[in-house]
Amino acid sequence: AQSVTQLDSQVPVFEEAPVELRCNYSSSVSVYLFWYVQYPNQGLQLLLKYLSGSTLVESINGFEAEFNKSQTSFHLRKPSVHISDSAEYFCAVSDQQGAQKLVFGQGTRLTINP
Amino acid sequence: NAGVTQTPKFRVLKTGQSMTLLCAQDMNHEYMYWYRQDPGMGLRLIHYSVGEGTTAKGEVPDGYNVSRLKKQNFLLGLESAAPSQTSVYFCASRTWGYANEQFFGPGTRLTVL
Numbered sequence: 001a002q003s004v005t006q007l008d009s010q011v012p013v014f015e016e017a018p019v020e021l022r023c024n025y026s027s028s029v030s031v032y033l034f035w036y037v038q039y040p041n042q043g044l045q046l047l048l049k050y051l052s053g054s055t056l057v058e059s060i061n062g063f064e065a066e067f068n069k070s071q072t073s074f075h076l077r078k079p080s081v082h083i084s085d086s087a088e089y090f091c092a093v094s095d096q097q098g099a100q101k102l103v104f105g106q107g108t109r110l111t112i113n114p
Numbered sequence: 115n116a117g118v119t120q121t122p123k124f125r126v127l128k129t130g131q132s133m134t135l136l137c138a139q140d141m142n143h144e145y146m147y148w149y150r151q152d153p154g155m156g157l158r159l160i161h162y163s164v165g166e167g168t169t170a171k172g173e174v175p176d177g178y179n180v181s182r183l184k185k186q187n188f189l190l191g192l193e194s195a196a197p198s199q200t201s202v203y204f205c206a207s208r209t210w211g212y213a214n215e216q217f218f219g220p221g222t223r224l225t226v227l
Contacts, residue, residue: 009154032213043118043204043218044157051213090156094213099145099164101172102216104156 006105023091118219137205
């Protein structure tokens with residue numbers, strides 16, 4: 001079984017400041033790692049994912065996440081945030097076989113202040 | 115393409131009433147999932163399906179039943195609603211393959227009084 005812990009339930013930052021959203025996971029098998037974003041009153045959308053290879057993955061809107069196997073972490077970062085990045089962010093893992101069911105963390109609400 | 119749609123968007127039930135939530139996808143996806151989202155708990159998997167005519171239990175299946183008679187539809191039923199089932203319900207689907215993205219519907223907000 002897998003579990004995911006997002007270490008911060010809320011992260012307030014000022015516009016154009018850097019941000020890091022922390023995610024740790026535990027699993028007895030190899031997993032895929034994901035970050036999903038949820039804007040107010042909407043469903044979740046995939047932000048980025050890690051399958052294998054380079055430990056740094058990037059999204060099209062400037063976010064990046066680094067897979068650290070030894071620390072079992074997959075932290076999400078952005079060097080300069082915008083008001084439009086205000087949303088809830090979910091880290092998730094799935095096993096690599098079968099139905100690849102997602103196990104989500106509790107979510108981190110990112111609030112951008114002008 | 116509409117993607118993943120959910121019906122209804124909102125519903126208020128009294129304890130003991132029953133209802134069915136409908137999820138439909140037009141992407142010909144094999145896998146479909148039902149989640150519930152509660153504050154501070156993220157999303158938890160209720161039931162899922164790996165193809166037409168198949169269903170399986172997720173993390174929190176008690177009090178819910180599902181059916182997938184057609185590939186494009188996945189129904190979630192509450193036979194006797196309880197206040198603990200007050201939540202936002204999301205359906206998702208994905209195609210076969212490794213680490214493919216799950217596409218989510220807009221959600222159904224259910225309140226059980």
